[in-house]
Structures are given as C-alpha cells and as structure tokens.
Amino acid sequence: xxxxxxxxxxxxxxxxxxxxxxxxxxxxxxxxIEICVGAILTQNTAWKQVETAIKKLREKNLLNQExxxxxxxxxxxxxxxxTGFYKEKARKIKAFINFLKKNPYEKLxxxxxxxxxKKLLSVYGIGNETADAILLYALDKPSFVIDNYTxxxxxxxxxxxxxxxxEWKDFFESNVKKDTFIYKEFHALIDELAKNYCKKKPICKGxxxxxxxxxxxx
DNA sequence: CGCCAGGGCCTCA
DNA sequence: TGAGGCCATGGC
Numbered sequence: 001x002x003x004x005x006x007x008x009x010x011x012x013x014x015x016x017x018x019x020x021x022x023x024x025x026x027x028x029x030x031x032x033i034e035i036c037v038g039a040i041l042t043q044n045t046a047w048k049q050v051e052t053a054i055k056k057l058r059e060k061n062l063l064n065q066e067x068x069x070x071x072x073x074x075x076x077x078x079x080x081x082x083t084g085f086y087k088e089k090a091r092k093i094k095a096f097i098n099f100l101k102k103n104p105y106e107k108l109x110x111x112x113x114x115x116x117x118k119k120l121l122s123v124y125g126i127g128n129e130t131a132d133a134i135l136l137y138a139l140d141k142p143s144f145v146i147d148n149y150t151x152x153x154x155x156x157x158x159x160x161x162x163x164x165x166x167e168w169k170d171f172f173e174s175n176v177k178k179d180t181f182i183y184k185e186f187h188a189l190i191d192e193l194a195k196n197y198c199k200k201k202p203i204c205k206g207x208x209x210x211x212x213x214x215x216x217x218x
Numbered sequence: 219c220g221c222c223a224g225g226g227c228c229t230c231a
Numbered sequence: 232t233g234a235g236g237c238c239a240t241g242g243c
Contacts, residue, residue, distance in 0.1 A: 039224085042223090043223095044222095049241065085238045086239070088238055092226085127225060127227085129225060145224085187224090
C-alpha cells in the first residue's frame with residue numbers, strides 16, 4: 001500500500017488545483033461534446049494544438065451532435081488539421097458521434113461506469129486512456145486516467161513498471177481514495193509535473209517531489 | 219535540423 | 232498479449 005495521497009497533496013500544494021478538463025463551452029451538453037472531441041484530438045498531441053482546433057470548431061458552431069454529424073469529412077478534417085493524424089481523428093470523431101445516436105449523454109450518465117467503459121472501448125478510436133478521460137471528465141465517473149506522463153512519472157518516482165494499462169489503473173484505483181474530484185486533480189497534476197519537471201529529460205532541480213523520488217536524477 | 223506531444227489500430231509472432 | 236509500424240502537424 002503506497003500512500004499516494006502524500007504525493008497528491010505535495011502536488012496540490014505546489015501547483016494548486018488544476019480544474020481540469022479545460023473547456024470553452026458553458027452549456028452542459030456542449031461541454032460534454034467538447035471534452036469528448038478534445039480527448040480524441042489530444043491523442044499523442046500537444047494540448048496547445050487541441051485548443052486552436054477546438055476554437056475553430058466552436059467558431060463554426062460545430063460543437064454539438066447534430067452539426068458534427070452533418071459536417072463533411074473533408075471540412076472536419078481540415079478544421080482539425082493542426083492536431084496531426086487529422087484524417088484518423090476525423091474518422092474517430094465521426095465514429096463517436098455515431099455512437100452517441102444510440103447512446104446519448106443522458107443514457108451514459110445513468111449507466112454504471114464499467115458498462116459505459118465497455119461501450120466506449122468498442123468505438124473506433126477510443127482506447128483505454130480516451131475512454132477513461134471521457135468517463136472521468138465528461139461523465140464525472142471515478143475512473144482513473146493513465147497516460148504516458150503517469151507511467152513516466154511513477155516509474156521514476158516509485159521504481160514501478162507495470163506491463164498493462166489495467167495494472168497501472170488498478171494500482172492507482174486501489175491506492176487512491178475513490179473520489180471523482182481527487183481523480184481529476186491527481187491526473188491533471190501528474191501531467192503538470194511531467195510537462196514542467198519530469199520531462200523525457202528530467203529537470204529535477206526544483207521538482208516538488210524531489211525528496212520522495214527513487215531515481216533522484218541530479 | 220531532430221525530437222516530442224494529455225494514443226490507438228493493425229499485423230504478426 | 233506484446234512489440235513494432237503507421238498515422239502527421241506544429242512548437243521548440
């Protein structure tokens with residue numbers, strides 16, 4: 001049993017609450033769509049690129065189910081071009097919108113986490129991380145999100161290295177209090193640490209977790 | 219110029 | 232079930 005809460009609290013103290021997922025939309029359903037689309041667009045892509053693409057979609061008033069269904073593949077892919085893998089991502093967004101026709105927001109909110117997770121994973125372009133991001137940030141269900149940043153930070157920090165996504169997820173879910181707010185913040189804070197300090201080439205000077213880190217790069 | 223970014227699918231052992 | 236190739240643009 002690792003006390004991950006000590007790490008969590010140090011991160012909160014250092015970076016402050018992150019209030020993820022960052023969105024422009026205020027309307028509840030638009031926000032839902034924006035988070036899901038953003039989760040697809042950010043696959044292996046810097047968030048900065050996603051912001052500009054989301055802004056373009058928003059300016060064209062495309063951030064709703066009906067419009068995203070109608071918009072042509074060519075227009076959609078051109079609007080998200082800057083995020084890379086743009087044809088793949090346009091296809092993925094279309095697949096997700098199609099999924100929503102049979103599984104609207106209200107239904108997903110009502111269903112149990114595991115049931116929704118299984119459904120999401122069956123959609124083209126939604127893998128483990130994207131599914132968990134949608135569950136946690138778009139549907140407010142306590143599903144811990146594992147990304148490459150999480151693996152990098154914690155393999156250095158604790159000297160652990162699990163093989164599968166499920167093992168990583170289980171590790172966090174069995175060692176962190178099952179709380180949607182904490183799951184959201186913890187993941188966001190891990191990413192913040194990874195972007196600013198625990199980079200591929202780590203910058204250990206000034207890292208808030210220096211005294212806890214096994215690697216202790218100097 | 220090369221490396222990297224809030225992954226996932228497909229193929230092939 | 233795991234490793235490797237592929238998708239691709241933009242920031243630094």
